[in-house]
Every structure is written in C-alpha cells, then in structure tokens.
Amino acid sequence: MIKLCIVDDHAMVRSGLKLLLHEKEEIRVVGEASEGEEAIALARQLRPDVMLMDLSMPHGKDGMAATREIRREVPSVEVLILTMHDDEEYLFRAIQAGASGYILKNAPHEELLTAIRMVAAGSAYLYPTATKRLMREYLEQAHTGGPEAAGPLSEREKEIVALVAKGYSNKEVADQLVISVKTVESHKANIMEKLGLKTRPDLVKYAMEKGLLHFE
Template sequence: MLKILLVDDHAVVRMGLSMLLNNHPDMHVVGEASEGNEGIKKALQLKPDVVIMDLSMPHGKDGLSATTELKKQMPDIAILILTMHDDEEYLFRAIQAGASGCILKSAPHEELLAAIESVAKGEAYLHPSATKRLMEEYLGNMKQGNADTYSLLSDREREVLTLIAKGFSNKEIAEKLVISVKTVETHKGNLMEKLQMKTRPELVAYALKKGLLGYGM
C-alpha cells in the first residue's frame, strides 16, 4: 500500500485527489497540507512513499522551495509535482529542485495514477509534452555546438546510466552487473559529475535523447 501525502493550497483539489487515490486498492492518503512548510513537517512525521506537491502555493512556502528543502531532509522520498504550467521554465526548475516527476493538473486520472506508481518505484515521470520539451532543449544545445559528454563515459558508466534511466535501484543494478552496490554508487557519482547532472529525471531525459532506452530521439 503506497502512502501518499497531498500538498496543495486548494481544499477542493485535495478532497478530489484524496477520493480518487483512496479508491485505488494500492494507495492511501495518509495526510494533507495546504502549503510547503506544513507539507515538510507532515512528511517528516508521516514518512509517505510519495508526496504530491502543488507547484504554486501563494501562502507559505511554494512547491519548488518545499521540494528542495524536503529532499535535503529526506533524500529518498519521491515527490511528484502537480502543476497547471506547461512551461519548460517550471519543468526545469522542478527537476533541479529534486522532483521525481511532473504532471499537469489537467491530466487524466489514469495518467496521474501511473505517474504515482512510477515515481514510487524510483522511476522518473514526465508528462508527454514535458519530455518533448526536454528533448528539444538537449537537441538545441547540441546544435549550438555544446560538447557531447557521452564520449567521456566509460563502458561501465554507460551501462549504469542506462539501467538507472530504466528505473532500476542501485541494488538491482549491482545484481545485474555482478558488482557491489558501492561500486554502482561510485560509477553513478562519476557519470553524473561528467554529465553535470544531479537528478534522475535529468538522466532519463539524457538517456532518451541518446536512444539508450530504445525509443529516444
């Protein structure tokens, strides 16, 4: 049973989400908050598997600030940003803040449920138009002559990158490659430093662009 915390300044939105998620056999809303500071406090108390975080909350701490702070205190928590802004600026800021995914408030219920399940498993989730925007950004950088750092990665680092982007945990990667978890962590740290990336969604977008997942651009 996935434990979910809702952080949104609109009570009606929280009520609707709560009804939807509690009707799912494998999900349960364990708490609600109306702004970021309250969300952080409840996350620390309730230790949910997934936090659904509204991006824009005018009263108190906003979603981006709360995400940044919460990831510092709970690095392994999955945070799914809920937003009405289909804008690359908000998308990149959410990823940089440490969000596991981003979904539009206008998305169908089925997409929201799928997004929650994805981030709960450690995978990244970006709504389709967001993925397209990330791809365009990377391709734009390439056309401007920015160096492609993929050539700097070792064969093992490329293997680790692909498995991370596919959603495998460090332990699962270690088992697949027959190496220790500590070695996986070392490879992960090295490749993220070479690629100058800090979050899993950034790695997924990069892997998509490189065609490492089998359906990239």
C-alpha cells in the first residue's frame, strides 16, 4: 500500500486527485495540505511514502521550499512534483531541492499513476519531453566542456550511476549487469560516499554533468 499526501492550494484539484486515486487499491491518500508549512507538518506526522507536491502556492511556503525541508528533515518521504510549469529551470530546481519526480498537471491519469508507483518504489520519474530537453542541455554542456572523466569512479560504478540516474530499480540494474542486488546496493553506497552525495537527485545531477547518460 502506497501512503500518499496531496499538497495543492486549490481544493478542487485536491478533491479531483483524491477521487482519481480512491479507485486504486494500492494507493491510499492519508492527508492533504494547501501550502508548504502544512505539508512539512504532514510529512513529520504521517511519514507517507509519497508527497504529491504543487510548486506554486501563493500563501505560506511554496512547493520548492517545502520539498527541500521535507527531504532534509524526513528523507524517507519521496516528493513527486505535480505542476503546470513545463520549464527546465523549474525542473532542475526541483531536482536540486530533492524531488524524486516531476510531472505536469495536464498529463494523462495513467502517467500520473505510473509516476507515483515509480517514486514510491525508489525510482526517479521525469516526464518524457522534459527529460529529453534536460538530457540534451547537459550533454551539450558536457561536450563543450571536453571529454572530462566522470571523477574517481570505476567503469562498473559509472554503469551503475547511469542506470540509477535513468530511474532503474536496484533489481533492474542487477539484471542488466548480471550481478546480485546486494552487489548493486554495495556499489551505490560506495559511490554516494566517494562522491559526497546524499540523495538520488544529487546522483542524477552528477550523471548529467559528467555526460554519463546515453539514450538509444
């Protein structure tokens, strides 16, 4: 069961989301908030699996500030941004704040459900068109910056970073590289320590900056 909180300043949006999610047996809405401070309090109190977070909330803290504080204070809570902002700057700032996913409010219902499930399972989710634009921007930066090595990582570690940054679960990474899940977990822990990173979005940013993401 995925425990989820909805954070949006519009009551009608919250009601519509609750109605949609009520039909899904594996998702339970355990709380809702209309601004960032309420969201932070909910995260502390309820410790849901996922916070479905709007960015633009005119009263109190906005979604970006709330995401940053929730990820710092209750790191077990994943944040999925649900917003109208189809903009790379907002997307990048949300990743920096610690969000594990970013999806637009006009996305199909099934895409939203997929994003919730992926984030709850420990994977990252970025809506497809934003992913392409963001990858292109960072790969261009990496190209113009020259063939810089991806830091003090082994080739195996670089492979793992790339797959994790693309949103693959530990089991999927293990299957692709034909190694055990325990080995993947050990590599990930070593990578995070070696690079001084703390969150998955940090790892995604690192992979983008070092040009480790390649799509067919």
